[in-house]
Amino acid sequence: MTSAHAAGHAHHHPEPVSPAALRTKAIESLLVEKGLLSRAAIDRVVETYEQDVGPMIGARIVARAWVDPAFKRRLLADGTSAIAELGYGGRGGEHLVVVENTPRVHNVICCTLCSCYPWAVLGLPPSWYKDPAYRSRVVREPRAVLAEFGLRLDPSVEVRVWDSSAEVRYLVLPERPEGTAALTEDELAARVSRDAMIGVTRVEAVVAP
Amino acid sequence: MGWPMNGMSDVGGMSGFGPVRWREGGASFHADWEKTVFAIAFALQAQGIYSVDESRRSVEAMHPAEYLASSYFERWLSAAERLLIEKGVLTEADLAQRLALAQSGELPGEPAGAAPRLAGLVAEVIRDGRSKRRAADPPRFRVGDGVVARNMHPRHHSRLPRYARGRRGRVERVYGGFIFPDSHAHGLGEQPQQLYCVRFDGREIWGDDAEPGTSLSLDLFESYLLPLPEGACRP
Numbered sequence: 001m002t003s004a005h006a007a008g009h010a011h012h013h014p015e016p017v018s019p020a021a022l023r024t025k026a027i028e029s030l031l032v033e034k035g036l037l038s039r040a041a042i043d044r045v046v047e048t049y050e051q052d053v054g055p056m057i058g059a060r061i062v063a064r065a066w067v068d069p070a071f072k073r074r075l076l077a078d079g080t081s082a083i084a085e086l087g088y089g090g091r092g093g094e095h096l097v098v099v100e101n102t103p104r105v106h107n108v109i110c111c112t113l114c115s116c117y118p119w120a121v122l123g124l125p126p127s128w129y130k131d132p133a134y135r136s137r138v139v140r141e142p143r144a145v146l147a148e149f150g151l152r153l154d155p156s157v158e159v160r161v162w163d164s165s166a167e168v169r170y171l172v173l174p175e176r177p178e179g180t181a182a183l184t185e186d187e188l189a190a191r192v193s194r195d196a197m198i199g200v201t202r203v204e205a206v207v208a209p
Numbered sequence: 210m211g212w213p214m215n216g217m218s219d220v221g222g223m224s225g226f227g228p229v230r231w232r233e234g235g236a237s238f239h240a241d242w243e244k245t246v247f248a249i250a251f252a253l254q255a256q257g258i259y260s261v262d263e264s265r266r267s268v269e270a271m272h273p274a275e276y277l278a279s280s281y282f283e284r285w286l287s288a289a290e291r292l293l294i295e296k297g298v299l300t301e302a303d304l305a306q307r308l309a310l311a312q313s314g315e316l317p318g319e320p321a322g323a324a325p326r327l328a329g330l331v332a333e334v335i336r337d338g339r340s341k342r343r344a345a346d347p348p349r350f351r352v353g354d355g356v357v358a359r360n361m362h363p364r365h366h367s368r369l370p371r372y373a374r375g376r377r378g379r380v381e382r383v384y385g386g387f388i389f390p391d392s393h394a395h396g397l398g399e400q401p402q403q404l405y406c407v408r409f410d411g412r413e414i415w416g417d418d419a420e421p422g423t424s425l426s427l428d429l430f431e432s433y434l435l436p437l438p439e440g441a442c443r444p
Contacts, residue, residue: 020283021242026307027290028245029316030299032323037252039319041327045248048335049237090336095384097406112221112370114265115281124247126235130281133226139372140222143420148228159423163221165368166404166428167341167387200231 054123055194057088058171061121062197063189065098066176076100079171083121092169093120099162100173101199106157107172108146108199110138111164118169122194129198139163149200172199179206214367216269217276222372222415243282250285252327255334259292262394266366267291342401344386348431349403354380355437356407358429366394369433373425376413377437381426382406389430403431 031037061083065072075082079096083089089096096118099107111117112135117125128134138145142159146152153159162170174196180188183206195201220226238244254261267288268276276284293299310316350356360375361367368390386401393399411423 018240018242020246020280020286021240022308022311023286023290023304024242024245024249025311025316026304027286027293027299028249029311030303030307031249031253031293032319033317034298035324036256036258036298036327037249038324038327041252041324041331042245042248044328044331045251045335046244048332049247050244053335091334094337095341095387097382112372113218113368114268124237126231126237127233127239127281128229128231128235131226131230132220132223132277134229134231136220136223136226137229139425140224140415141420142423145229149231155422157422159420160408161423161425163370163425163427165370166384166390166430168384168404168406168428195231 049119049124053120055121055192055197056189057123058118058121058194058197059189059192061086061088061098061171062173062192063185065173066180066188067185072173075173088120090120093118095168096121096171097168098171098173099160101175101202103175104157105160106146106153106199107160107162107170108138108142109162109164109170109172110135112136112139113165116164116167116169118171120169121171122197126194146200149195151201172197174199174203177203177205214269214363214365215371217271217273218265218269219371221370238282239280243280246282246286246289248331250289251334252331253289253293255331256327258298259296260393262366262388262390263292263396264288265390266394267295269366342386342388342399344401344403346403346431348383348385348405350380350383350405350431350434350436352380352383356380356405356434357437358407359433359435361433363391365391367391367433369429370427372414373409373427373429376409378407378409378413378427380405381408384428387430389432391430391432405429405431405434407434 028037065075071082075098079098080089080094083096101107115125115130117129139161142161143153164170192203193201196203250264253259268284271287290304294301355377357377358369358373358375384404384406387404388399389402406426407429408424408426411419414425
């Protein structure tokens with residue numbers, strides 16, 4: 001953008017605006033005019049999913065399940081009700097099913113048709129989860145995909161892929177790693193990653209110093 | 210209904226997309242306009258202007274080349290534009306005219322007090338947005354029943370991936386009644402149906418090319434399934 005161009009307008013563009021950004025401005029402006037949208041509503045949605053709802057919620061649920069066997073039983077029996085005990089739920093978690101990783105079974109979640117994801121407990125999905133590469137391959141060759149994430153499973157471990165093809169949402173309960181007996185619930189939660197709750201990695205063991 | 214079901218979105222089992230780009234970290238948004246598009250779609254769905262099923266149907270109706278050339282939120286933006294035109298909320302001329310204003314930097318500002326109750330409504334929907342419904346009929350299948358996913362290629366939206374069609378599996382969970390996307394995506398009502406989690410052995414889906422010791426679990430509506438006679442071979 002030239003300075004002459006910038007000077008000719010009451011405002012300035014810090015960088016070129018993409019066609020998609022312009023289309024978004026156009027549709028936003030029309031919808032506001034029709035009373036179907038407001039900046040306040042946009043900000044409410046964005047702030048919620050950028051700040052309030054994210055993988056830290058799933059991590060707290062996992063840590064609670066690790067330290068409280070009765071909660072874990074309720075979580076695996078009825079995920080929706082169990083997370084409601086902790087004050088969680090809502091959009092993208094109304095019908096939550098939690099699947100448990102064990103030494104014999106490894107679970108991984110996906111959505112081949114679009115990008116269904118347990119928003120209420122993990123926030124919005126990472127870009128790779130939405131890409132055709134992950135969606136096409138994780139159902140066809142899950143072990144190869146997991147190996148690319150650095151997770152090499154023994155052939156004796158059964159791999160279960162959950163393709164979220166309706167409105168049920170899945171969350172993986174990772175295995176509690178070794179060396180964590182002395183950690184508090186909060187310290188445990190801090191170790192649980194988003195990717196482990198999708199099922200593409202494990203929670204790392206704590207190695208004694 | 211004129212919307213092909215076998216759209217580009219149904220990618221399960223395809224080859225050629227390359228490695229998963231997880232090392233990039235996977236931020237949910239890559240530009241501010243993506244946040245706005247996400248929020249616009251959320252707000253429109255919260256108000257019942259269009260449903261999530263209609264949004265998916267609209268994405269699936271994209272030309273395959275356009276689908277692949279578009280980013281995730283570009284698809285959402287295209288779906289919103291098409292659905293708002295389809296619903297008569299906006300016209301193509303409205304969009305073209307407003308786009309020209311956006312290009313010249315002459316868009317009007319937001320008037321004070323626009324959609325005053327909307328922020329509260331979206332907050333409500335963030336807290337709750339159930340799609341579970343009472344189905345008209347009791348479940349036809351029980352946990353452990355053998356089923357076969359129908360080989361179907363209807364010209365409307367559906368949620369039965371191609372890779373599972375014609376394959377035999379077992380009912381793993383009975384979830385109860387849910388809004389039926391095939392009707393709901395076309396404005397034909399919720400028509401709730403029983404939903405099941407059905408587990409398929411990897412070999413049943415991919416044959417000898419399956420990785421050993423793998424299975425796939427899909428959530429399938431009752432009308433996608435037929436009973437498998439007892440004693441039928443796999444699974």
